[in-house]
Amino acid sequence: MSQSVQQPFPLIAAIDLGSNSFHLVLAKTAQQGVDIFAHYGEKVQLAAGINAQLTLQDDAMQRGFACLSRFAQHTRDLPQGAVRIVGTSSLRVAHNRQRFIERAEEILGHPIDIISGREEARLIYLGVAHSLNDPEKRLVIDIGGGSTEFIIGQKFATHSRDSLQIGCVSLSQRFFSNGHVTVDNYQLAYTAARLELLELERNVYSSNWQTTIGASGTICSVGQALAAAGLSRGEVTRQGVQWLKQRVLEIADINKIDIPGVTAARSSILPAGLVIIEAIFDALNITQMTPSNCALREGLIYDLLDRHQQRDPRDASIQALAERTTVDSAHLQKIEQWAQWALQQVADAWQLKEQWHSKLLSWAARVHLVGLDIAHYHYQKHGAYLVEHSDLAGFSRQEQKMLALLVRGHRRNIPVEGFQQLPRGIGQQLLHLCVLLRLAILLQPFKGSQTLPELQLSAKTNQLTLAFPQHWLANNPLTAASLQQEAQWLQRSQFSLVIKMT
Numbered sequence: 001m002s003q004s005v006q007q008p009f010p011l012i013a014a015i016d017l018g019s020n021s022f023h024l025v026l027a028k029t030a031q032q033g034v035d036i037f038a039h040y041g042e043k044v045q046l047a048a049g050i051n052a053q054l055t056l057q058d059d060a061m062q063r064g065f066a067c068l069s070r071f072a073q074h075t076r077d078l079p080q081g082a083v084r085i086v087g088t089s090s091l092r093v094a095h096n097r098q099r100f101i102e103r104a105e106e107i108l109g110h111p112i113d114i115i116s117g118r119e120e121a122r123l124i125y126l127g128v129a130h131s132l133n134d135p136e137k138r139l140v141i142d143i144g145g146g147s148t149e150f151i152i153g154q155k156f157a158t159h160s161r162d163s164l165q166i167g168c169v170s171l172s173q174r175f176f177s178n179g180h181v182t183v184d185n186y187q188l189a190y191t192a193a194r195l196e197l198l199e200l201e202r203n204v205y206s207s208n209w210q211t212t213i214g215a216s217g218t219i220c221s222v223g224q225a226l227a228a229a230g231l232s233r234g235e236v237t238r239q240g241v242q243w244l245k246q247r248v249l250e251i252a253d254i255n256k257i258d259i260p261g262v263t264a265a266r267s268s269i270l271p272a273g274l275v276i277i278e279a280i281f282d283a284l285n286i287t288q289m290t291p292s293n294c295a296l297r298e299g300l301i302y303d304l305l306d307r308h309q310q311r312d313p314r315d316a317s318i319q320a321l322a323e324r325t326t327v328d329s330a331h332l333q334k335i336e337q338w339a340q341w342a343l344q345q346v347a348d349a350w351q352l353k354e355q356w357h358s359k360l361l362s363w364a365a366r367v368h369l370v371g372l373d374i375a376h377y378h379y380q381k382h383g384a385y386l387v388e389h390s391d392l393a394g395f396s397r398q399e400q401k402m403l404a405l406l407v408r409g410h411r412r413n414i415p416v417e418g419f420q421q422l423p424r425g426i427g428q429q430l431l432h433l434c435v436l437l438r439l440a441i442l443l444q445p446f447k448g449s450q451t452l453p454e455l456q457l458s459a460k461t462n463q464l465t466l467a468f469p470q471h472w473l474a475n476n477p478l479t480a481a482s483l484q485q486e487a488q489w490l491q492r493s494q495f496s497l498v499i500k501m502t
Contacts, residue, residue, distance in 0.1 A: 009308060021045075022068070048060065050109040069107055073107065084304045092115075126298075131187070137153070144216060181249060185423075186271065189275045229260070325367075398422075407438055466498070
């Protein structure tokens with residue numbers, strides 16, 4: 001059934017857990033779109049709390065939790081599905097991110113997705129594109145605390161998306177941690193930035209965009225500083241960057257940077273931000289960049305709206321991936337339909353009543369054979385790798401991992417250890433979805449005119465009972481043998497498949 005966002009979710013929210021700052025936006029939904037009416041942001045600097053072992057330190061976690069406790073006052077009472085929360089660069093790299101995520105989810109009362117750099121880039125572009133009204137091909141750049149995203153697109157379509165592991169907080173930690181800016185350490189930081197940009201320089205420079213948009217607090221701050229000095233109307237220019245660079249070098253002490261247009265919270269990372277901007281201008285031969293106040297957080301709002309108005313980008317990603325296999329789409333559709341029917345029968349017993357359960361099962365049914373594009377032997381493993389590591393627009397890292405586990409487990413041994421590594425009760429729910437997928441595939445063979453009779457399904461925690469009409473299995477011995485073999489495979493995962501006659 002189509003679900004309109006206006007009625008169930010008159011108020012929606014998005015939270016961006018960035019490497020430098022956390023942002024919350026609140027929006028009212030309407031027939032013509034959304035009205036973003038509130039925006040909150042706090043400097044948390046998660047990136048500054050990640051040590052050489054890529055462990056997020058306790059003080060950085062506590063800064064994050066304190067901020068989220070304040071955000072929770074606005075989101076705690078919103079229904080599930082009305083809030084989208086994503087973590088970016090710092091939570092992508094932190095080895096102990098799950099500890100932070102679990103506590104943050106307790107505070108906010110909503111799930112948190114960790115998104116890839118390219119997915120972050122897509123959402124940034126979506127937020128910027130909704131703020132513009134021009135048909136020109138554009139390059140959008142977002143300098144974050146731990147990464148920088150580059151997107152080339154036109155209107156709402158992206159042509160390329162890249163994310164580099166270089167950000168104003170991480171670069172500041174590497175080269176300006178002593179609190180001083182000198183010609184020498186500025187040049188070292190610039191060289192490091194240019195090295196990160198080398199591959200992108202070759203790919204992006206030839207793309208012939210018409211305008212350059214900067215979508216980050218760092219770029220906006222530089223634009224405001226140049227406007228305050230009378231050097232531009234808010235645009236970031238090559239000459240303006242050089243002027244601001246000289247001002248920073250003259251001040252030298254980061255703690256004493258006090259430049260009109262640059263907030264106190266932004267001053268400490270201004271030198272690193274200038275380094276990255278100068279390196280980008282030189283690498284891509286940019287002369288001027290227009291700042292945008294819209295970025296990832298606004299992109300999350302529009303993406304959430306699309307999901308609830310049946311324009312989910314994840315569906316398009318699955319469709320594109322499914323097209324890699326030559327298997328008859330009608331056959332895949334039969335598997336999907338039976339799996340969804342089975343899900344309805346056991347949803348109460350197995351607590352599989354959330355929307356993501358149904359979506360994940362459908363997606364897995366559509367792409368479980370994608371590994372055949374590589375080789376038939378162990379194709380379930382090839383397929384799982386493709387699903388987990390492909391660039392699937394709209395998906396979080398955990399969603400791709402869960403989908404990959406279903407593809408990996410759709411035949412032969414189930415990778416139980418992978419399911420057990422998932423947080424809380426998700427692993428058990430995913431295992432149950434995997435069982436349904438396996439049965440759907442088994443009961444919808446490629447060839448033959450066999451028509452399934454009416455079946456009865458009943459479920460307990462680690463048991464599924466499948467009841468066939470009297471004599472049906474005797475008349476279909478191949479299916480009976482397949483079910484017996486399946487019961488043996490499932491038993492290895494401490495799961496019981498019971499076959500009986502009605």
